[in-house]
Amino acid sequence: MIISRHRPDPSAFPRLIFFVNAALPALLLGWDTLNNRLGANPQEYLIRTTGMLTLILLVATLTIRPLVTISGQPGIMKVRRMAGLFTFFYGSLHALSYAWFDKELNLPLIITDLLRRPFIFLGMFAFILLAPLAATSTHAMIRRLGGRRWKMLHRAIYASAIAAAIHYYLLVRADKQLPLAFAAAILLLLLWRGRVWTRRIGAV
Protein backbone atom coordinates (compact mmCIF):
# COMPACT_ATOMS: atom_id res chain seq x y z
CA MET A 1 0.00 0.00 0.00
CA ILE A 2 1.38 3.38 -0.98
CA ILE A 3 0.06 5.30 1.97
CA SER A 4 2.50 7.29 4.02
CA ARG A 5 2.03 6.83 7.75
CA HIS A 6 4.10 9.88 8.63
CA ARG A 7 2.25 12.61 6.74
CA PRO A 8 -1.24 11.40 6.03
CA ASP A 9 -2.57 12.89 2.79
CA PRO A 10 -6.33 12.46 2.61
CA SER A 11 -6.25 12.58 -1.18
CA ALA A 12 -3.64 9.86 -1.67
CA PHE A 13 -6.05 6.97 -1.45
CA PRO A 14 -8.84 8.47 -3.62
CA ARG A 15 -6.17 9.27 -6.19
CA LEU A 16 -4.84 5.75 -6.14
CA ILE A 17 -8.34 4.31 -6.58
CA PHE A 18 -9.05 6.69 -9.43
CA PHE A 19 -5.73 6.03 -11.14
CA VAL A 20 -6.17 2.27 -11.11
CA ASN A 21 -9.75 2.38 -12.37
CA ALA A 22 -9.14 5.01 -15.03
CA ALA A 23 -6.04 3.23 -16.35
CA LEU A 24 -7.66 -0.22 -16.44
CA PRO A 25 -9.72 0.30 -19.63
CA ALA A 26 -6.59 1.45 -21.47
CA LEU A 27 -4.74 -1.65 -20.27
CA LEU A 28 -7.59 -3.94 -21.27
CA LEU A 29 -7.88 -2.25 -24.66
CA GLY A 30 -4.11 -2.58 -25.14
CA TRP A 31 -4.26 -6.23 -24.12
CA ASP A 32 -7.10 -6.92 -26.57
CA THR A 33 -5.17 -5.13 -29.31
CA LEU A 34 -2.05 -7.22 -28.73
CA ASN A 35 -4.15 -10.39 -28.76
CA ASN A 36 -6.01 -9.39 -31.91
CA ARG A 37 -9.34 -9.45 -30.09
CA LEU A 38 -10.91 -6.26 -31.41
CA GLY A 39 -13.48 -7.91 -33.64
CA ALA A 40 -14.23 -7.69 -37.32
CA ASN A 41 -13.52 -3.98 -37.62
CA PRO A 42 -10.71 -3.26 -35.14
CA GLN A 43 -10.10 0.27 -36.39
CA GLU A 44 -13.72 1.30 -35.93
CA TYR A 45 -13.76 -0.46 -32.55
CA LEU A 46 -10.69 1.46 -31.35
CA ILE A 47 -12.09 4.79 -32.49
CA ARG A 48 -15.47 4.14 -30.89
CA THR A 49 -14.15 2.73 -27.61
CA THR A 50 -11.60 5.50 -27.02
CA GLY A 51 -14.34 8.05 -27.78
CA MET A 52 -16.68 6.50 -25.22
CA LEU A 53 -13.91 6.39 -22.64
CA THR A 54 -13.12 10.06 -23.25
CA LEU A 55 -16.75 11.00 -22.64
CA ILE A 56 -16.93 8.88 -19.49
CA LEU A 57 -13.75 10.47 -18.09
CA LEU A 58 -15.01 13.93 -19.05
CA VAL A 59 -18.22 13.38 -17.11
CA ALA A 60 -16.20 11.95 -14.20
CA THR A 61 -14.01 15.07 -14.18
CA LEU A 62 -17.05 17.35 -14.06
CA THR A 63 -18.63 15.23 -11.32
CA ILE A 64 -15.81 15.70 -8.83
CA ARG A 65 -16.63 19.23 -7.71
CA PRO A 66 -20.29 18.43 -6.88
CA LEU A 67 -19.13 15.21 -5.25
CA VAL A 68 -16.86 17.15 -2.89
CA THR A 69 -19.70 19.50 -1.94
CA ILE A 70 -22.20 16.73 -1.43
CA SER A 71 -19.92 14.31 0.42
CA GLY A 72 -18.01 16.95 2.38
CA GLN A 73 -14.78 15.08 1.67
CA PRO A 74 -12.24 17.65 0.39
CA GLY A 75 -9.75 14.81 -0.17
CA ILE A 76 -11.59 13.93 -3.37
CA MET A 77 -10.88 17.35 -4.89
CA LYS A 78 -7.30 16.45 -5.71
CA VAL A 79 -8.55 13.62 -7.92
CA ARG A 80 -9.82 16.19 -10.39
CA ARG A 81 -6.49 16.99 -11.97
CA MET A 82 -5.86 13.32 -12.58
CA ALA A 83 -9.36 12.89 -14.00
CA GLY A 84 -8.79 15.80 -16.37
CA LEU A 85 -5.46 14.38 -17.49
CA PHE A 86 -7.03 10.99 -18.13
CA THR A 87 -9.74 12.70 -20.19
CA PHE A 88 -7.02 14.30 -22.26
CA PHE A 89 -5.18 10.98 -22.52
CA TYR A 90 -8.22 9.11 -23.86
CA GLY A 91 -9.11 12.09 -26.04
CA SER A 92 -5.64 11.95 -27.59
CA LEU A 93 -6.02 8.23 -28.28
CA HIS A 94 -9.41 8.94 -29.85
CA ALA A 95 -8.16 11.79 -32.05
CA LEU A 96 -5.08 9.81 -33.04
CA SER A 97 -7.02 6.67 -33.95
CA TYR A 98 -9.44 8.75 -36.03
CA ALA A 99 -6.58 10.48 -37.87
CA TRP A 100 -4.66 7.26 -38.34
CA PHE A 101 -7.30 4.62 -39.05
CA ASP A 102 -10.03 6.68 -40.66
CA LYS A 103 -7.85 9.17 -42.53
CA GLU A 104 -4.55 7.28 -42.73
CA LEU A 105 -2.76 10.40 -41.41
CA ASN A 106 -3.55 12.22 -44.63
CA LEU A 107 -3.60 15.88 -43.57
CA PRO A 108 -5.55 17.29 -46.55
CA LEU A 109 -8.22 14.63 -45.98
CA ILE A 110 -8.42 15.52 -42.29
CA ILE A 111 -8.76 19.22 -43.07
CA THR A 112 -11.52 18.61 -45.63
CA ASP A 113 -13.27 16.44 -43.06
CA LEU A 114 -12.99 19.18 -40.44
CA LEU A 115 -14.42 21.83 -42.72
CA ARG A 116 -17.16 19.70 -44.21
CA ARG A 117 -18.49 17.83 -41.22
CA PRO A 118 -19.73 19.66 -38.15
CA PHE A 119 -19.44 16.60 -35.90
CA ILE A 120 -15.76 16.12 -36.75
CA PHE A 121 -15.16 19.83 -36.23
CA LEU A 122 -16.87 19.79 -32.85
CA GLY A 123 -14.96 16.70 -31.77
CA MET A 124 -11.63 18.26 -32.72
CA PHE A 125 -12.67 21.52 -31.07
CA ALA A 126 -13.51 19.68 -27.84
CA PHE A 127 -10.17 17.89 -27.93
CA ILE A 128 -8.00 20.91 -28.78
CA LEU A 129 -9.63 22.92 -25.97
CA LEU A 130 -8.37 20.30 -23.53
CA ALA A 131 -4.73 20.64 -24.62
CA PRO A 132 -3.97 23.97 -22.85
CA LEU A 133 -5.75 22.66 -19.76
CA ALA A 134 -3.56 19.58 -19.68
CA ALA A 135 -0.47 21.74 -20.28
CA THR A 136 -1.31 24.04 -17.37
CA SER A 137 -2.21 21.32 -14.91
CA THR A 138 0.97 21.51 -12.82
CA HIS A 139 1.36 23.47 -9.58
CA ALA A 140 4.08 25.54 -11.23
CA MET A 141 1.70 26.57 -14.02
CA ILE A 142 -1.06 27.46 -11.57
CA ARG A 143 1.40 29.70 -9.74
CA ARG A 144 2.65 31.24 -12.97
CA LEU A 145 -0.80 32.03 -14.26
CA GLY A 146 -2.24 33.07 -10.94
CA GLY A 147 -5.23 31.30 -9.44
CA ARG A 148 -7.81 33.60 -10.96
CA ARG A 149 -6.58 33.41 -14.53
CA TRP A 150 -5.96 29.70 -14.20
CA LYS A 151 -9.55 29.19 -13.08
CA MET A 152 -10.86 31.23 -16.01
CA LEU A 153 -8.80 29.20 -18.44
CA HIS A 154 -9.92 25.93 -16.98
CA ARG A 155 -13.57 26.83 -17.41
CA ALA A 156 -12.89 25.92 -21.06
CA ILE A 157 -13.72 22.36 -20.01
CA TYR A 158 -17.42 23.34 -20.04
CA ALA A 159 -17.19 24.43 -23.66
CA SER A 160 -15.31 21.24 -24.41
CA ALA A 161 -17.98 19.13 -22.71
CA ILE A 162 -20.82 20.80 -24.64
CA ALA A 163 -18.95 20.32 -27.93
CA ALA A 164 -18.22 16.69 -27.07
CA ALA A 165 -21.87 15.99 -26.26
CA ILE A 166 -23.05 17.48 -29.57
CA HIS A 167 -20.24 15.67 -31.41
CA TYR A 168 -21.54 12.33 -30.16
CA TYR A 169 -25.19 13.23 -30.75
CA LEU A 170 -24.56 14.17 -34.39
CA LEU A 171 -22.69 10.94 -35.03
CA VAL A 172 -25.54 8.57 -34.26
CA ARG A 173 -28.16 7.83 -36.86
CA ALA A 174 -31.14 6.30 -35.14
CA ASP A 175 -30.68 5.14 -31.56
CA LYS A 176 -29.85 8.37 -29.76
CA GLN A 177 -30.40 7.04 -26.25
CA LEU A 178 -26.77 6.99 -25.21
CA PRO A 179 -25.79 10.36 -26.72
CA LEU A 180 -28.82 11.88 -25.01
CA ALA A 181 -27.82 10.30 -21.70
CA PHE A 182 -24.36 11.85 -21.96
CA ALA A 183 -25.82 15.20 -22.98
CA ALA A 184 -28.24 15.06 -20.03
CA ALA A 185 -25.43 14.24 -17.59
CA ILE A 186 -23.29 17.09 -18.90
CA LEU A 187 -26.24 19.50 -18.86
CA LEU A 188 -27.07 18.53 -15.28
CA LEU A 189 -23.49 19.12 -14.17
CA LEU A 190 -23.44 22.48 -15.95
CA LEU A 191 -26.72 23.50 -14.33
CA TRP A 192 -25.31 22.60 -10.95
CA ARG A 193 -22.37 24.92 -11.67
CA GLY A 194 -24.69 27.62 -12.90
CA ARG A 195 -26.65 27.42 -9.67
CA VAL A 196 -23.51 27.78 -7.59
CA TRP A 197 -22.28 30.70 -9.70
CA THR A 198 -25.53 32.63 -9.63
CA ARG A 199 -25.70 32.16 -5.89
CA ARG A 200 -22.17 33.51 -5.55
CA ILE A 201 -22.93 36.53 -7.75
CA GLY A 202 -26.08 37.11 -5.73
CA ALA A 203 -24.05 37.14 -2.53
CA VAL A 204 -21.71 39.84 -3.88
Place this chain on the structure above:
Amino acid sequence: MLIRKPDDIASREITAEKDYLNRRNFIRGGLLVGTAAATTLLYRRLAVPAGSSSPPSPVVSSSLSTELGEAPTGYEDITTYNNFYEFSTSKDGVAPRARNFATRPWTIEVTGMVNRPRTFDLDELLRLGVEERVYRFRCVEAWSMVIPWLGIPLGRLLEAVEPLGSATFVAFQTLFDPQRMPNQRTSVLDWPYVEGLRLDEARHPLTLLSTGLYGRDLLPQNGAPLRLVVPWKYGFKSIKSIVRIELTDRQPRTTWSDLAPDEYGFYSNVNPDVSHPRWSQSRERRIGEWGMRDTLPFNGYADQVASLYQGMDLRRYY
Protein backbone atom coordinates in the same frame (compact mmCIF):
# COMPACT_ATOMS: atom_id res chain seq x y z
CA MET B 1 11.25 -30.77 8.87
CA LEU B 2 12.38 -27.84 10.94
CA ILE B 3 10.66 -27.43 14.23
CA ARG B 4 10.92 -23.93 15.62
CA LYS B 5 10.74 -22.89 19.16
CA PRO B 6 7.74 -20.74 19.97
CA ASP B 7 8.48 -17.02 20.26
CA ASP B 8 9.06 -15.50 23.62
CA ILE B 9 6.47 -12.82 23.12
CA ALA B 10 2.90 -13.84 23.57
CA SER B 11 1.18 -13.84 20.21
CA ARG B 12 -1.84 -12.05 21.68
CA GLU B 13 0.15 -8.88 22.13
CA ILE B 14 1.36 -8.64 18.54
CA THR B 15 -1.95 -9.33 16.83
CA ALA B 16 -3.76 -6.85 18.95
CA GLU B 17 -1.52 -4.03 17.77
CA LYS B 18 -1.37 -5.18 14.14
CA ASP B 19 -5.10 -5.47 13.93
CA TYR B 20 -5.39 -1.86 14.84
CA LEU B 21 -2.87 -0.73 12.22
CA ASN B 22 -4.03 -3.00 9.45
CA ARG B 23 -7.73 -2.53 9.67
CA ARG B 24 -7.65 0.62 7.59
CA ASN B 25 -5.27 -0.80 4.99
CA PHE B 26 -7.37 -3.93 4.78
CA ILE B 27 -10.48 -1.94 3.94
CA ARG B 28 -8.56 0.16 1.45
CA GLY B 29 -7.05 -2.90 -0.18
CA GLY B 30 -10.52 -4.36 -0.46
CA LEU B 31 -11.86 -1.16 -2.01
CA LEU B 32 -9.03 -1.05 -4.49
CA VAL B 33 -9.39 -4.65 -5.60
CA GLY B 34 -13.18 -4.41 -5.52
CA THR B 35 -13.44 -1.32 -7.71
CA ALA B 36 -10.78 -2.63 -10.08
CA ALA B 37 -12.72 -5.87 -10.48
CA ALA B 38 -15.95 -3.94 -11.01
CA THR B 39 -14.33 -1.69 -13.62
CA THR B 40 -12.90 -4.71 -15.45
CA LEU B 41 -16.25 -6.50 -15.43
CA LEU B 42 -18.11 -3.39 -16.54
CA TYR B 43 -15.61 -2.77 -19.34
CA ARG B 44 -15.86 -6.38 -20.50
CA ARG B 45 -19.63 -6.16 -20.47
CA LEU B 46 -19.95 -2.84 -22.28
CA ALA B 47 -17.06 -2.95 -24.73
CA VAL B 48 -17.75 -6.04 -26.79
CA PRO B 49 -15.99 -6.29 -30.14
CA ALA B 50 -18.24 -7.56 -32.92
CA GLY B 51 -16.87 -10.36 -35.06
CA SER B 52 -13.73 -12.29 -34.46
CA SER B 53 -11.20 -11.05 -37.01
CA SER B 54 -10.91 -14.70 -38.00
CA PRO B 55 -9.24 -15.89 -41.16
CA PRO B 56 -11.69 -16.81 -43.95
CA SER B 57 -13.63 -19.94 -43.19
CA PRO B 58 -12.33 -23.13 -44.83
CA VAL B 59 -15.88 -23.84 -46.05
CA VAL B 60 -15.33 -21.67 -49.10
CA SER B 61 -14.19 -23.44 -52.22
CA SER B 62 -11.30 -22.03 -54.22
CA SER B 63 -13.56 -21.46 -57.21
CA LEU B 64 -15.51 -18.92 -55.17
CA SER B 65 -12.53 -16.70 -54.44
CA THR B 66 -11.32 -16.71 -58.02
CA GLU B 67 -14.71 -15.76 -59.40
CA LEU B 68 -14.38 -12.22 -58.04
CA GLY B 69 -10.63 -12.14 -57.60
CA GLU B 70 -11.10 -11.01 -54.00
CA ALA B 71 -10.98 -13.21 -50.93
CA PRO B 72 -14.33 -13.76 -49.21
CA THR B 73 -14.72 -12.31 -45.72
CA GLY B 74 -14.59 -14.84 -42.86
CA TYR B 75 -17.82 -16.61 -41.93
CA GLU B 76 -17.38 -15.52 -38.29
CA ASP B 77 -17.18 -11.87 -39.27
CA ILE B 78 -20.15 -12.05 -41.65
CA THR B 79 -22.27 -13.67 -38.94
CA THR B 80 -21.27 -11.49 -35.97
CA TYR B 81 -20.76 -7.99 -37.41
CA ASN B 82 -24.31 -7.05 -38.32
CA ASN B 83 -26.64 -4.10 -38.69
CA PHE B 84 -30.14 -5.36 -37.99
CA TYR B 85 -31.97 -2.82 -35.85
CA GLU B 86 -34.95 -5.12 -35.32
CA PHE B 87 -32.74 -6.96 -32.83
CA SER B 88 -30.21 -4.39 -31.68
CA THR B 89 -28.65 -1.13 -32.74
CA SER B 90 -25.17 -2.36 -31.85
CA LYS B 91 -23.48 -4.66 -34.33
CA ASP B 92 -22.28 -7.06 -31.67
CA GLY B 93 -25.76 -7.24 -30.11
CA VAL B 94 -27.57 -8.65 -33.13
CA ALA B 95 -26.26 -12.23 -33.29
CA PRO B 96 -26.87 -13.10 -29.61
CA ARG B 97 -30.35 -11.53 -29.60
CA ALA B 98 -31.37 -13.15 -32.89
CA ARG B 99 -30.19 -16.63 -31.93
CA ASN B 100 -33.64 -18.07 -31.22
CA PHE B 101 -35.48 -16.30 -34.01
CA ALA B 102 -37.70 -18.94 -35.65
CA THR B 103 -37.63 -18.81 -39.45
CA ARG B 104 -39.97 -21.74 -40.14
CA PRO B 105 -42.78 -21.74 -41.04
CA TRP B 106 -42.33 -18.69 -43.25
CA THR B 107 -44.43 -17.34 -46.09
CA ILE B 108 -43.84 -14.49 -48.51
CA GLU B 109 -46.80 -12.66 -49.97
CA VAL B 110 -46.22 -11.39 -53.50
CA THR B 111 -48.98 -9.01 -54.46
CA GLY B 112 -49.97 -5.72 -56.08
CA MET B 113 -49.80 -5.07 -59.81
CA VAL B 114 -49.34 -8.66 -60.93
CA ASN B 115 -51.44 -11.13 -62.88
CA ARG B 116 -50.95 -13.96 -60.42
CA PRO B 117 -50.65 -12.69 -56.85
CA ARG B 118 -49.49 -15.49 -54.65
CA THR B 119 -48.28 -16.40 -51.20
CA PHE B 120 -45.22 -18.58 -51.35
CA ASP B 121 -44.11 -20.98 -48.71
CA LEU B 122 -40.37 -20.75 -48.26
CA ASP B 123 -39.82 -24.27 -49.61
CA GLU B 124 -41.84 -23.49 -52.73
CA LEU B 125 -39.63 -20.51 -53.29
CA LEU B 126 -36.46 -22.56 -52.93
CA ARG B 127 -37.71 -24.78 -55.75
CA LEU B 128 -37.30 -21.83 -58.13
CA GLY B 129 -33.59 -22.71 -58.06
CA VAL B 130 -30.86 -21.56 -55.71
CA GLU B 131 -27.55 -20.29 -57.11
CA GLU B 132 -24.24 -19.31 -55.57
CA ARG B 133 -23.01 -15.73 -56.11
CA VAL B 134 -19.93 -14.08 -54.65
CA TYR B 135 -20.63 -10.36 -54.31
CA ARG B 136 -18.97 -7.35 -52.79
CA PHE B 137 -21.11 -5.91 -50.03
CA ARG B 138 -20.65 -2.20 -49.28
CA CYS B 139 -22.27 -0.73 -46.17
CA VAL B 140 -23.21 2.96 -46.21
CA GLU B 141 -21.04 3.22 -43.06
CA ALA B 142 -17.94 2.78 -45.27
CA TRP B 143 -17.02 -0.81 -44.47
CA SER B 144 -17.29 -3.69 -46.89
CA MET B 145 -17.18 -7.46 -47.15
CA VAL B 146 -17.07 -10.12 -49.85
CA ILE B 147 -19.89 -12.60 -49.32
CA PRO B 148 -20.57 -15.93 -51.04
CA TRP B 149 -24.36 -15.80 -51.14
CA LEU B 150 -26.86 -18.48 -52.00
CA GLY B 151 -30.09 -17.24 -53.51
CA ILE B 152 -32.73 -17.03 -56.16
CA PRO B 153 -32.53 -14.30 -58.80
CA LEU B 154 -35.39 -11.95 -57.92
CA GLY B 155 -36.33 -11.75 -61.60
CA ARG B 156 -37.26 -15.43 -61.54
CA LEU B 157 -39.75 -14.86 -58.72
CA LEU B 158 -41.21 -11.85 -60.53
CA GLU B 159 -41.67 -13.91 -63.70
CA ALA B 160 -43.69 -16.40 -61.70
CA VAL B 161 -46.23 -13.75 -60.66
CA GLU B 162 -46.33 -11.94 -64.02
CA PRO B 163 -46.06 -8.19 -63.34
CA LEU B 164 -48.57 -5.98 -65.13
CA GLY B 165 -47.23 -3.73 -67.85
CA SER B 166 -48.09 -0.73 -65.71
CA ALA B 167 -45.99 -1.85 -62.71
CA THR B 168 -42.81 0.20 -62.34
CA PHE B 169 -41.62 -0.34 -58.77
CA VAL B 170 -41.25 -3.16 -56.25
CA ALA B 171 -41.83 -2.60 -52.51
CA PHE B 172 -40.44 -4.92 -49.85
CA GLN B 173 -41.39 -5.31 -46.22
CA THR B 174 -39.69 -6.96 -43.25
CA LEU B 175 -41.59 -9.01 -40.70
CA PHE B 176 -43.22 -6.95 -37.96
CA ASP B 177 -43.45 -9.01 -34.78
CA PRO B 178 -42.11 -7.33 -31.61
CA GLN B 179 -42.42 -10.66 -29.78
CA ARG B 180 -39.78 -12.16 -32.04
CA MET B 181 -37.91 -9.00 -33.00
CA PRO B 182 -37.58 -7.39 -29.59
CA ASN B 183 -36.10 -4.06 -30.67
CA GLN B 184 -39.29 -3.34 -32.64
CA ARG B 185 -40.73 -2.40 -29.24
CA THR B 186 -38.56 0.72 -29.37
CA SER B 187 -39.14 3.56 -31.79
CA VAL B 188 -35.60 3.63 -33.18
CA LEU B 189 -37.02 3.20 -36.68
CA ASP B 190 -40.52 3.42 -38.10
CA TRP B 191 -41.39 -0.29 -38.19
CA PRO B 192 -41.80 -2.38 -40.19
CA TYR B 193 -38.66 -1.79 -42.22
CA VAL B 194 -39.55 -1.13 -45.85
CA GLU B 195 -37.44 -0.89 -48.98
CA GLY B 196 -37.96 -0.53 -52.68
CA LEU B 197 -36.45 -0.91 -56.12
CA ARG B 198 -37.38 0.23 -59.56
CA LEU B 199 -38.79 -2.74 -61.48
CA ASP B 200 -35.84 -2.81 -63.89
CA GLU B 201 -33.44 -2.88 -60.94
CA ALA B 202 -35.42 -5.69 -59.36
CA ARG B 203 -35.30 -7.67 -62.63
CA HIS B 204 -31.58 -7.15 -63.10
CA PRO B 205 -29.75 -10.49 -63.16
CA LEU B 206 -27.46 -9.40 -60.31
CA THR B 207 -30.38 -8.85 -57.93
CA LEU B 208 -30.76 -11.78 -55.60
CA LEU B 209 -33.22 -13.02 -53.01
CA SER B 210 -30.74 -14.66 -50.71
CA THR B 211 -31.46 -17.74 -48.63
CA GLY B 212 -27.97 -18.62 -47.50
CA LEU B 213 -24.26 -17.90 -47.48
CA TYR B 214 -21.13 -20.02 -47.43
CA GLY B 215 -23.24 -22.97 -48.57
CA ARG B 216 -25.43 -22.90 -45.45
CA ASP B 217 -28.84 -21.49 -44.62
CA LEU B 218 -28.88 -17.83 -43.63
CA LEU B 219 -28.57 -17.18 -39.91
CA PRO B 220 -31.17 -14.85 -38.36
CA GLN B 221 -28.63 -12.03 -37.94
CA ASN B 222 -28.04 -12.03 -41.72
CA GLY B 223 -31.75 -11.73 -42.52
CA ALA B 224 -33.00 -15.31 -42.46
CA PRO B 225 -34.83 -16.88 -44.02
CA LEU B 226 -34.98 -14.55 -46.99
CA ARG B 227 -33.30 -11.23 -47.73
CA LEU B 228 -32.62 -9.04 -50.69
CA VAL B 229 -29.09 -8.60 -52.07
CA VAL B 230 -28.47 -5.70 -54.46
CA PRO B 231 -24.68 -5.63 -54.71
CA TRP B 232 -24.34 -2.23 -56.41
CA LYS B 233 -26.32 -0.43 -53.71
CA TYR B 234 -25.50 0.35 -50.08
CA GLY B 235 -26.24 -2.52 -47.73
CA PHE B 236 -29.34 -1.03 -46.11
CA LYS B 237 -31.19 -1.45 -49.43
CA SER B 238 -30.77 -5.21 -49.01
CA ILE B 239 -33.78 -5.62 -46.72
CA LYS B 240 -33.87 -8.62 -44.40
CA SER B 241 -36.42 -11.22 -43.27
CA ILE B 242 -38.89 -10.30 -46.01
CA VAL B 243 -42.58 -11.23 -45.65
CA ARG B 244 -44.16 -9.10 -48.36
CA ILE B 245 -43.32 -7.98 -51.88
CA GLU B 246 -45.65 -5.62 -53.70
CA LEU B 247 -45.52 -4.39 -57.27
CA THR B 248 -46.69 -0.85 -57.72
CA ASP B 249 -46.57 2.12 -60.09
CA ARG B 250 -45.39 4.59 -57.44
CA GLN B 251 -41.96 4.97 -55.91
CA PRO B 252 -42.30 3.18 -52.57
CA ARG B 253 -41.48 4.63 -49.20
CA THR B 254 -38.15 3.45 -47.81
CA THR B 255 -37.31 3.42 -44.11
CA TRP B 256 -33.97 5.22 -44.10
CA SER B 257 -34.89 7.95 -46.57
CA ASP B 258 -38.02 8.57 -44.48
CA LEU B 259 -35.84 9.03 -41.41
CA ALA B 260 -33.15 11.18 -43.02
CA PRO B 261 -33.96 12.12 -46.63
CA ASP B 262 -30.84 14.28 -46.93
CA GLU B 263 -28.60 11.35 -45.99
CA TYR B 264 -30.23 8.32 -47.62
CA GLY B 265 -31.84 8.49 -51.02
CA PHE B 266 -34.19 6.05 -52.72
CA TYR B 267 -31.50 4.85 -55.12
CA SER B 268 -28.53 4.69 -52.76
CA ASN B 269 -26.22 3.35 -55.44
CA VAL B 270 -22.65 3.00 -54.20
CA ASN B 271 -21.02 6.21 -55.39
CA PRO B 272 -17.56 7.38 -54.28
CA ASP B 273 -18.29 10.88 -55.60
CA VAL B 274 -21.35 11.56 -53.47
CA SER B 275 -20.44 11.94 -49.82
CA HIS B 276 -22.72 11.08 -46.98
CA PRO B 277 -23.22 14.37 -45.12
CA ARG B 278 -21.30 12.97 -42.15
CA TRP B 279 -18.54 11.04 -43.85
CA SER B 280 -16.84 10.50 -47.18
CA GLN B 281 -17.87 7.57 -49.36
CA SER B 282 -14.73 7.65 -51.49
CA ARG B 283 -13.00 4.92 -49.54
CA GLU B 284 -13.97 1.90 -47.52
CA ARG B 285 -12.56 -0.50 -44.99
CA ARG B 286 -12.72 -4.07 -46.19
CA ILE B 287 -13.31 -6.18 -43.09
CA GLY B 288 -10.13 -8.14 -42.44
CA GLU B 289 -7.80 -5.61 -44.06
CA TRP B 290 -5.76 -2.97 -42.29
CA GLY B 291 -5.77 -0.02 -44.71
CA MET B 292 -8.58 1.50 -46.72
CA ARG B 293 -9.60 0.68 -50.29
CA ASP B 294 -10.97 3.02 -52.90
CA THR B 295 -14.70 2.62 -53.31
CA LEU B 296 -15.71 1.79 -56.87
CA PRO B 297 -18.67 3.35 -58.71
CA PHE B 298 -21.66 1.03 -58.37
CA ASN B 299 -19.48 -1.03 -56.04
CA GLY B 300 -17.51 -2.37 -59.02
CA TYR B 301 -20.60 -3.42 -60.99
CA ALA B 302 -20.75 -0.35 -63.25
CA ASP B 303 -20.29 -2.48 -66.41
CA GLN B 304 -23.46 -4.37 -65.61
CA VAL B 305 -25.70 -1.70 -64.10
CA ALA B 306 -24.59 1.82 -65.08
CA SER B 307 -26.86 1.68 -68.14
CA LEU B 308 -29.91 1.52 -65.84
CA TYR B 309 -29.19 5.10 -64.83
CA GLN B 310 -28.23 6.61 -68.16
CA GLY B 311 -29.05 10.29 -68.36
CA MET B 312 -29.84 10.52 -64.63
CA ASP B 313 -28.07 13.05 -62.43
CA LEU B 314 -26.60 10.70 -59.83
CA ARG B 315 -25.85 13.60 -57.49
CA ARG B 316 -29.50 14.45 -57.38
CA TYR B 317 -30.75 10.87 -57.33
CA TYR B 318 -28.33 9.61 -54.69
